[in-house]
Amino acid sequence: MLGDFSYCNPTRLYFGENALDNLAGELAEYGEKVLLVYGGGSIKRTGLYDQVVSILKESGKQIFEVPGVMPNPTLEKLYEGCEAARTHNADLILAVGGGSCCDYAKAVSASAWCGEDPWEKYFERGEEVDCRVIPVGCVLTMVGTGSEMNGGAVITNRTEKLKADLEFGESVFPRFTILNPRLTFTLPRYQMVSGIYDIFNHITEQYFSGEDDNTTDYIAEGLMRSLLHSSRIALRDPEDYEARSNIMWTATWALNSLLGQGKSTDWMVHMIGQSVGAYTDATHGMTLSAVSMAYYRFLMAYGLPKFKRFAVNVWDVDPAGKTDEAIAGEGLDRMEAWMEELGVVMNLRELGVTEDMLEGIADGTFLLTGGYKILTREEVITILKASM
Known part of the structure; x- marks a missing residue:
């Protein structure tokens, strides 16, 4: 092993067919305002959306939504999420979907309250997160990115034709992630x-x-x-x-x-x-x-x-x-x-x-x-x- 290093991963994982049963317990740790982010609607077709919303309501949460997170989240979409998070003063961002939704949630988490343009701060200048961070939780439906247990977020700037990997620190790691392998069965080959x-x-x-x-x-x-x-x-x-x-x-x-x-x-x-x-x-x-x-x-x-x-x-x-x-x-x-x-x-x-x-x-x-x-x-x- 080379050099000196420090390793910490703060994300709590719930794995298995009954993993979603743990969502209510996690929700109890956060305030009542939840920003629910998801993609193009597949979670509605599979019934997962209804399950998650039911758990949120039973937990006494106010739900605000940002749907339509695309496979390669754009800077414009990031700005939309930041505005929603600030307007509703979100206590938790819950991403339900694949890695792009998790990426997006973390980017909004670090950007909503940063006080300046997040692209300039995090990508152009490579600065650390020094603002209020909104906690993130994930319910994963597609595997591959690993975004459910790290601080990375890939955002596409369509104007400049740049796709940037923003690496945030431990404060932006998801606080918890729900991993049910059966939720991945509906994916196209x-x-x-x-x-x-x-x-x-x-x-x-x-x-x-x-x-x-x-x-x-x-x-x-x-x-x-x-x-x-x-x-x-x-x-x-x-x-x-x-x-x-x-x-x-x-x-x-x-x-x-x-x-x-x-x-x-x-x-x-x-x-x-x-x-x-x-x-x-x-x-x-x-x-x-x-x-x-x-x-x-x-x-x-x-x-x-x-x-x-x-x-x-x-x-x-x-x-x-x-x-x-x-x-x-x-x-x-x-x-x-x-x-x-x-x-x-x-x-x-x-x-x-x-x-x-x-x-x-x-x-x-x-x-x-x-x-x-x-x-x-x-x-x-x-x-x-x-x-x-």
């Missing part, structure tokens, strides 16, 4: 597999950085192997409870900050993918899958020992009689075959990207320094072209 790849990429973003032999990497390998196993079962039977519950639990631990402790992390697939998303509004996990293979094949030469370990420990590649390059390459080949088995998007054209967008996507890609190679803008363009 496209969304299920997109979420599965998002989970996997969250792990690889933290795994492919640093060459020290640390405990965190062993945890990451175990999570990846579990995800591979359960994903194949879920592909055959999307309502296999054990498989979907394992996927949900893996998603939470993939991005609750545990895997980033004591090591550097990369996140360049996310930076490129999020810039693609700002241009296409494509499903997040699919923007990651579309650029992953080109990026990791480019990166392999700079982190060969870890890519070799990945091939052997995650993909069961037999190293006997092979060069390190051949072992690492076979691991990536097996990863690509699994992605194709999932049915995720494998190139940018499927997302509507055209050649004339590549320069702008590269300009919107934030270049991070934690991985094996600090990319240049020209290298980002090379990776984008290889992803077409």
